[in-house]
Each structure stands twice: as C-alpha cells, then as structure tokens.
Amino acid sequence: MLSRTALLSANALKSKGPLGAGLVQASHSLHTSAQSLAPVPPLPEKGGKVRHGIIPEEFFQLLYPKTGVTGPYMLGTGLLVYLLSKELYIVNHETMSAASIGAVIIYGIKKFGPSVAAFADKLNEEKVAKAQEVKDLALTSLTQAIEEEKKQQWRAEGRSMLFDAKRNNVAMLLETNFRERIHMVTNEVKKRLDYQIALQNLHRQMEQEHMINWVEKSVIGSITPQQEKESIAKCISDLKALAKAKATV
Amino acid sequence: MAGRRAALRAVDWVAFAERVPPNQRTIFNNLKTRSDALAAKLASLPEKPVAIDWSYYRSAVAKAGMVEDFEKKFSALKVPEPVDTQSTLIGSQEAEANTLAATYIEGSKARIAQYQKQLEKFQNMIPFDQMTIEDLNDTFPETKLDKQKHPYWPNKPIADL
Numbered sequence: 270m271l272s273r274t275a276l277l278s279a280n281a282l283k284s285k286g287p288l289g290a291g292l293v294q295a296s297h298s299l300h301t302s303a304q305s306l307a308p309v310p311p312l313p314e315k316g317g318k319v320r321h322g323i324i325p326e327e328f329f330q331l332l333y334p335k336t337g338v339t340g341p342y343m344l345g346t347g348l349l350v351y352l353l354s355k356e357l358y359i360v361n362h363e364t365m366s367a368a369s370i371g372a373v374i375i376y377g378i379k380k381f382g383p384s385v386a387a388f389a390d391k392l393n394e395e396k397v398a399k400a401q402e403v404k405d406l407a408l409t410s411l412t413q414a415i416e417e418e419k420k421q422q423w424r425a426e427g428r429s430m431l432f433d434a435k436r437n438n439v440a441m442l443l444e445t446n447f448r449e450r451i452h453m454v455t456n457e458v459k460k461r462l463d464y465q466i467a468l469q470n471l472h473r474q475m476e477q478e479h480m481i482n483w484v485e486k487s488v489i490g491s492i493t494p495q496q497e498k499e500s501i502a503k504c505i506s507d508l509k510a511l512a513k514a515k516a517t518v
Numbered sequence: 519m520a521g522r523r524a525a526l527r528a529v530d531w532v533a534f535a536e537r538v539p540p541n542q543r544t545i546f547n548n549l550k551t552r553s554d555a556l557a558a559k560l561a562s563l564p565e566k567p568v569a570i571d572w573s574y575y576r577s578a579v580a581k582a583g584m585v586e587d588f589e590k591k592f593s594a595l596k597v598p599e600p601v602d603t604q605s606t607l608i609g610s611q612e613a614e615a616n617t618l619a620a621t622y623i624e625g626s627k628a629r630i631a632q633y634q635k636q637l638e639k640f641q642n643m644i645p646f647d648q649m650t651i652e653d654l655n656d657t658f659p660e661t662k663l664d665k666q667k668h669p670y671w672p673n674k675p676i677a678d679l
Contacts, residue, residue, distance in 0.1 A: 311648045397646045404640055411637045418626045418633070425619045427537030432612045433527045434534070434553055439604045440526055441556040446600040448563045455567040458592055462575050462585070469580050 322375075529553075 318326040324341075332340040352358040531550060538546045570592070576585045643657055655662040663673035672679065 400646050408637065408640050411633050415630055415633050418630045422623055422626050424537045424539055425622060427534060428615050428619055430529060430534045432608060434529045434549060435608050436605065437526050437529060438553055438556055439602065439608065441560050443600050443602060445556070445560050445563060447597070448565065451567050451597045452563065454595065454597060455570065458588060459570055462579060462588065465579050465581060465584065
C-alpha cells in the first residue's frame with residue numbers, strides 16, 4: 270500500500286510544475302502561442318536546490334505537511350528494504366561494480382568539482398569582461414568624438430575674427446603708406462629750402478674769405494722795400510729807447 | 519592730409535587664439551607677428567607731418583618769391599591716398615569661408631547624430647550576462663556566424679579563431 274502511494278505521488282510530481290530549471294525550459298519550448306517573453310528573463314544563478322546530490326528539495330517539501338522531517342527518509346528506506354527483501358532488485362556482481370564506480374565518481378566530484386566549476390566560470394568571465402571592455406571603450410570614444418565635433422563647430426564660428434584681422438592689416442598698411450607719403454613730401458620741400466639757405470651761406474662765406482685774402486695781399490703788396498727798411502729801423506730805435514728806459518728804471 | 523580711412527576693428531587676439539586648432543597654430547602665429555609689426559610701424563609714424571616754418575624761410579632765403587611760390591604750391595598739393603586692392607578679395611574669401619564652414623557644420627551635425635545614435639544603442643543594450651547568442655548577434659552583427667559560407671564548425675576560417 271505504501272509502495273503504491275509512493276509511485277502515485279512520484280507520478281503526480283512529474284506532471285506538476287517547476288522541478289528545476291530543466292523542466293522550465295522544456296515547458297518554455299512547448300508554448301504554442303506566438304507571444305514569447307522578450308527580452309528573455311535572466312536565467313537563475315544556481316540550479317534548483319537538491320539534497321544528497323540528486324533528490325530535489327521540492328520532494329521533501331511536498332511530503333513535509335503529511336509526514337514531517339523524517340517522512341521521505343522513511344519512504345526511501347522502506348522502498349529499498351521492500352525491493353531487496355522481495356528480490357525485485359537482485360544483488361549480484363554488477364551491484365558491486367556499480368557501488369565502486371559510484372564511490373569513485375562521488376569522490377572525484379567532491380574533490381575536483383569546485384575547482385573545475387571555478388575554471389569554467391573564469392573562462393566565461395573573461396569573455397564577458399572582454400565584451401564589456403569593448404563596450405566601455407566604444408562609449409568613451411563616442412562621447413569624446415561628440416565633444417570634439419562640438420568643439421570644432423565652436424572653432425569654426427570664430428572665422429570672422431580672421432577676416433577682421435586681415436582687413437585691419439590692409440587698413441594699417443594703407444594708412445602707413447599714406448603717412449609715409451605726406452612725410453616724404455614735407456621733408457623734400459624742407460630739404461629744398463634748406464639747400465637754398467645753405468647755398469646762400471656758402472656764397473657769403475666764400476665772398477668774405479676771398480675779400481679778406483685780397484685785402485691782405487694788397488696791403489702786403491703795397492708795403493715797398495724802402496718803407497720796410499724804414500719801419501725796421503724805426504722798430505730798432507724804439508727798442509733801444511725802451512731798453513734804455515728799462516735800464517734806468 | 520585727406521580724410522581718415524575706415525576705422526580699425528578691435529581684434530581680440532586672446533579669444534582668437536583660443537579658437538585656433540592646433541594644426542593651424544604656426545600660421546596663426548605668423549599672422550599675429552605680421553599684424554603686430556604693422557601696428558608698431560603705424561604707431562611709430564606721427565599722423566600729421568612736421569609743420570614747415572614759412573616765416574623763417576621767408577626771412578632767410580634771399581631769392582625773391584621762391585618761398586611764396588613753394589608755400590602756394592605746397593598748400594595746394596593733395597597727396598593721393600593709396601588704392602585699396604585687397605578688400606574685395608578679402609570679402610570674397612570671407613564669403614567662401616562662410617559657405618565652407620556652413621557645409622562643414624552640416625557634416626559635423628550629421629556625424630554628431632550618428633555618434634549619438636550609436637551611443638544610445640550602447641546605453642540601451644542589455645547587460646552581457648543576460649544575453650543569449652541570438653541577442654549578441656542582433657546587437658553586434660559582426661559576431662554572426664555565416665552558416666551558409668562555412669557550414670561546418672567552427673563556422674569561420676581557422677585564422678579568425
């Protein structure tokens with residue numbers, strides 16, 4: 270009796286709803302309507318909880334209201350004992366080999382499971398990190414490119430200043446040229462007038478010098494030799510008189 | 519002696535220098551040095567020429583009538599203003615620059631719109647750890663494996679692995 274209820278309850282469980290992620294995906298693909306859940310909801314981080322590695326937690330929760338905590342264990346033990354005693358399951362050499370293989374597998378998984386899982390996770394992490402890097406780079410470069418374009422536009426707005434500067438340069442050149450011209454005119458006129466004055470001064474100077482020379486020459490020429498002798502004699506007698514006067518004083 | 523030319527527009531060299539892109543900096547510096555040289559030259563020349571002291575010359579120069587003659591001719595003289603040949607050229611250059619700038623700004627705006635679109639695509643993307651391979655192929659079409667061209671795994675040339 271108990272065995273029949275166990276089988277029935279097992280059947281009921283199978284047709285019921287979620288029993289781990291695998292069943293969820295199976296029901297997902299059996300949807301016949303066109304509406305699908307998009308975007309796909311994120312997959313759960315971990316699989317459904319299990320006890321002792323293979324028996325899902327939901328089984329224990331199912332039996333808890335009726336049989337409490339020990340219910341499923343009693344069910345399991347009873348089932349096993351029934352199978353063995355009624356010889357529905359026969360113990361032979363294959364049982365031994367199954368037991369040894371099972372022991373080795375369980376030992377292997379317990380020892381190396383976490384490290385293998387971590388390694389696989391790391392591989393995935395690397396892929397995701399690479400993709401993330403690409404995305405971040407794209408974001409920064411795009412924002413920067415937009416900034417640059419805006420800056421270039423702002424730069425192009427300043428073009429009127431260039432033409433102002435050019436026009437200023439042209440105006441300055443013209444003004445400078447004009448001023449130079451009038452200065453040149455004034456200076457030339459001044460130079461001409463100054464030249465005239467200098468010419469006049471030169472004339473006068475030359476006339477003066479010539480006249481002086483001529484007067485001197487004529488005076489010297491007019492002194493006859495006789496007069497010269499007379500003047501020398503007069504000078505000597507004057508000197509004698511002066512010497513006498515000096516001697517007496 | 520004749521009238522003034524058009525007044526000079528004040529150019530704010532500091533603001534101008536800010537707007538110059540780095541690849542045009544040398545020509546901007548050349549322009550600035552040239553403008554400064556012209557301004558210095560202009561400032562060094564006085565506006566009015568030195569006045570000629572006619573009374574002194576009249577008393578000093580002996581030749582009769584020369585000074586009066588010069589004075590008359592001098593005051594009657596009108597120095598011609600230099601002809602402006604470049605302003606129209608500058609005007610046409612400015613118009614050309616304006617059209618060029620307008621087209622450039624148009625192109626720039628189009629580029630900004632494009633960048634903005636891509637930016638939005640990246641910002642509205644679902645995070646990588648919630649993506650399936652189909653989502654990845656939708657978001658980045660270059661990751662799609664061409665099953666027609668390379669029907670066997672790994673569906674891309676070995677060199678690309």
